[in-house]
Structure formats: structure tokens, C-alpha cells
Amino acid sequence: MSGRVNGPGPMTDPLRTDSDSVRTAADHPHRAAPFVSRTVFAAAHVVADPFADSTPDGPAAIDWDTTLAFRHHLWSNGLGVAEAMDTAQRGMGLDWASAAELIRRSAAEAAAVGGRIACGVGTDQLGGSSASLADIKAAYEEQLSLVEGAGAQAIVMASRHLAAAATGPESYTDMYGHLLRQAAEPVILHWLGPTFDPALEGYWGSSELDIATDTFLQIIAEQPTKVDGVKVSLLDAGREVQLRRRLPDGVRCYTGDDFHYPELIAGDELGYSDALLGIFDPLASLAADAVRLLDSGDTAAFRKRLDPTVTLSRHLFQTPTRYYKTGVVLLAWLAGHQSHFTMVGGLQSARSLPHLKRAYELVDELDLFPDPELAKSRMRQLESVLGGRGA
Template identity: 55%
Template structure:
């Protein structure tokens, strides 16, 4: 057993002995009975990063290798979403390149699938003057995704949150974009915990009026909506939405606190998944979903439930900085050779946060190479004066 010395919240240094066991990878991509999208991160290139806050450089080879890792575990990929630091280090030009490269890569991989985030982040919220400004921004991004042969996830818009005055404004904008879409679209309900600029989205700060607006948009455009991802970190609200969706419209959980029971369901209804945490816990999530597809609920819970404390730590407030924990685990697991992020976002969390993530990852069996993880954890501690 491997032991290292880790700091505690009280400033003391205590030995910690690893308890986890690396999971065996499937020989071929497994099949699930839930649609499971992993929202994937991007890998920065620190050797070309001359202005990481303004013009971050992306390591395209490592970024695409990570997509193969997810496809090999049976996941679809939610590309260029908030996990890829959209609006927090990855701008629209970078997102276009990411979408173009990932779609091309997917076409060369049997069974690979992905959907791509389309929003309005090329339009600064302060520059939005009207709904037409927002519509034009959405049209550009959805048009780009579909022009490249992809399917769109219609991301929440900071610009729309700024200029909209009622739920009817949202119905106008979404109705216009959905009416033009060539393929079915996944809508995205991203809560204020993830992005404070989305406060009052759908025209209300209260859930029930917002829900009515969302359901109205879906009912008006049923033939263009595949489903909706809801990320409010409250399972009761997700179930309330799920129970009222029209037949054939899917609910994708984005609840990184309560995903395990939401995916398993209550026997009558269940959620599919579009989750950033699946980037970080892909082997365990893949094993759990494989068990669920075989009717083994106990096996699903045994694999997935230990990842929940880890996810709750990674997504703790301020929740929008969860990307740092996701990339930290990618580094620990050898998917990239550095812990450097676009816009330097690794600095958004403190050393004690990363120490807790390390412990929870070990206990969830998601450290693929414990010796490598320990070596890199020791390096991080030494960089913070704890070596």
C-alpha cells in the first residue's frame, strides 16, 4: 500500500494510505440503456501559451486523445460546452476549431458520437441591444455546427439573460432558432450556481414560471427538440421537469450532486445524462452504466455511488470553477503531462481542495495509475511549500 503525507484544514500534516483499486477497462466500447454524454475538457499547451488569459493555446493532440478515451468507454461527447471552458478561457474562435476537429475525428471512429455546444459567446452581453442581436449570434453558431455536420446543444445565453424582459422573449428567440434547425436540438437549462450571469433565465427567478416557459418552448417546437439538459443541482426540480416533458422529449441530467438516483430512475421514469463529472470519473461511470444496462442495479450503485462525494467536492461553490478539479484528475491519471488550464483556471481552487479531490478520487477507484497519481500529488504539494 502506498502512503503519502497530506495537509489538513487545521494545518497539520497526516499520513494517508491509498485504498482504491484501478478499474479494468472494457475491451470494446460497452453499450448502455441510457444516453450518456460526457462533457469533455480541453487541454492547454503551456509551451505555446504566451498570453493564457487572453489567447490561450490548445494542445489539440492531447485534447483529441481524451475524446478517444471517452469513446472507448462507451460515452457520447458533449463538445465545446462549459466543461471545455466556454466563456472562461475558450472563445468562439477556439470553440469553432474544437468542434471542427472533434467532428472530423468522430467520423473516423466507428460508433463515435457527439453533440456540440452552440451559444452566443461571440456576443458580449454588454454589446447586446436587442433580441435580434441574440438571434443573429445563435444563428451563427447553430449554423456553424450544422454546417460542419454536427448536432447542436443550444447553450444558455448570457446576452439573452441581459436583454430579455419576459418569458415571451425567450419563446421568441428559441422559437426562431429551433424553427431553422436542420436537426433536433438539445436545450440547456444551466443554473445560476454554474454562471451568475444566467440569473433569472427563462424570464423568472422562480422555478415554476421558468418551468412553464421551458415547457411552452418545447411544446411549440416538439419536432425540433430531442431533449433538455437541466443543471440546477436540485433533484426535486429535475424530477418536476422530467414528469412534465412531452412523450418523446428526453430529460438529460446535469445534476452533478444527485446524478446516481436520477439516472437509475424510479421504475417509471429516469434521466439520461449530460455531465461534466463523467469526464473525471469515466471508467467508474462506464462500469456502472454497463451494469444498469444488464439489469444489475446493485452493480450500478456499487460503481457509481462512490463517485458522488468526489463530484460534490469538485462542484462545490463557487461551482463554476469545477473545471479545475476535472482537469486536475486528468493530470493525475496521465491524460496530460501538466496541470495547466486555459486562462490559468487551475488557480481558481486552493491546495486543500485538490487534496480532498485526491482522497475522494482514490476512494472512488478513479485513480487509473496510483503510483503516477501519488508522484504528481507530491509534486503539487512541493510547489505549494508542502514538500
């Protein structure tokens, strides 16, 4: 398997030592038993090739072996993989050609081990230019066909192009109604708020969230059997609870709220949220343990296990929230899932050294590093390089 999306042959790292060895797909040939009380996806990051001669606005250079090994890590904990989403830097360094290859490769790996996978469907092949509604529809159709053809479930993502081209709620009802009719299997609809992507302000045809919610629910109500669930990323727990109570029977609410996920997953007397979360990328093992407690009926133990992680998540997702990916990749490096702290598009520079150091401290306080000494050593290396001194 090639280690690069561009360039000749697999990635080689002349500076790698034994302590820098990374896990491979062969280390995770199985998956844990699925959860019974909740459906849970982790939105997974991609691992860059640090030795590729690339630029921030050029094609993504990906270390495929290590990227896919991380998906096996998620499956081995029983989590589903949400692929080619914003955690994978979709629209922030991951171009469509690379995303398409990622979808094909990850779907094949999922099939090999029986892992659950859902993949993002968007319009990013249109680039940064404006587009007509017809062009947007064709772009969505192309990506939907690729995802379903790869054997994965589709997650219909919010489109920056549609946000720019829409003239009102009817633009969304027409577009999504068409896409749902085209889908071979039930899809997940993703409502990504402007906190994560400012270009999505006014999605569903209005900046008034009550009006936007009504349009969103109208789309679902017209074809409920084509909607497996909705992923809600608004960072507003109260609004998510209100929305999930209005969903048709059989349509799941997947929380994408990285500020309030324990309470939303635990639920209340009227229901609960399933999960599709970026924070479950660095928290995979702990999150899996917590959900198994929920499976056993012990909600209090679930909250006791997961609640302490919220401080870390709020730190990683602090404003500007869209740069949370930098902290996620830092933690993957510190935990030993990859041998470097380099990101596609150079996004490792998107957070300050104090921010990164605090992320390390919070994970260390939670005792989540598989090898605390390795994590400490790597954090000292980072401080030395970025700050000109050791810890």
C-alpha cells in the first residue's frame, strides 16, 4: 500500500526510532462487539505525510498506512468511523480527490473487519468559486454515488456552495428532497453550525434558528424512511433536545455537541442522543468503556466516566472552534498513534503553544496516555522546537 497520495512509493522516516513506531492495520484485525444502547461514531482525523513536498493550498499528502491504522484502532474499540468529515480537515486542507481516495480505502478496510463506516457527501469538488444550484446538485450526486458505491453509509454534509447560492428555504427543501430520493439507503443529515464553519451562516434558509429548524424538520418529515438520523453540531444542548423530540419515529439524533455530549447521550425520560463526535477521536477507548457502562444500564457510572473529559473537549473546541483538529492531532501524536505532529495544509500551526501544552496537561490529568513518558518526552520536544527551550 502506498504511503503517499502524491509522490513515489511509501513514506520513509529516517529520523524514526523504535520509540516512534506506530500501529499498523495488522495490529487491529478485529472489532469489538457493537454497543447495544447507543449508535456511536468517532469522526476520525487524517495523518499527513511529513516528508512530502507539499504546500498549504496544494493536494493533501497523506500517510495512508497510519491513517488507516487509526481507523482500525477505532473499530477495535467498537466505535463506528465517520469518515471524510470536518475532523479529517474536509474543506480545511483535505481536497476532494484525497477525500475520495480516503473514502474508498476506509470503506474497504471497514468491510474487511466488519466495522461500521459512514462517509461525508458534499460539494467541495466545486472549489472556492460560486456555483449554480444545478452544479451543486450534480456535485452532491457525484459524491453520493461514490460513497454508496464504496459500500458506506452517506452523511449529507452542509454545503458552503449551497449556503451561498440558496435564495430561501425552498432551495434547501428542493435540494435535499432530490438527494433523499436519489439515496439507495437511509442517510445521515448533518447540520453544522457557523461556530464550526462561518460560511454556513443562515443554513436552511434563515439565521433565525427556529425557522431553520422548521425547514430542516420539513425535509425529514417528507421522506423519513430515507433518513437514518441527523447529526446536530450547534453546541446548544437545549436546542438539540427540542429538535430530537420533534423527529419522526425511527430517526436518530446523533449529537455533534462537543460541549455537552455526556448529558445528551445519557438522555432523559423522553429520549436520548446517539453520537457522532470529533472528541471521540482522542477519547476512543474511554468513550467505548463509558458506553458499555450505559449498555449495562448504569447511567451514573457512564456520567462518572465521561463527565471529566468535558473540560478537555471544551478546551480543544474553544473559539475559533474550527481549529479543534490541531489539538486532536497533537493528542494522537502524544498517544503514539503517529510519529509526528504535522497536518495537511500546515494546520499544526493553527493553535498556540500554550493552548497545546494545556491540552497535554488535561489529558495527563485524566491519565489517558497509553505511555505517559512518551507523551511527556514528545511535549518537551514540541516546546523546544516552538518555544526555543525545553519544558
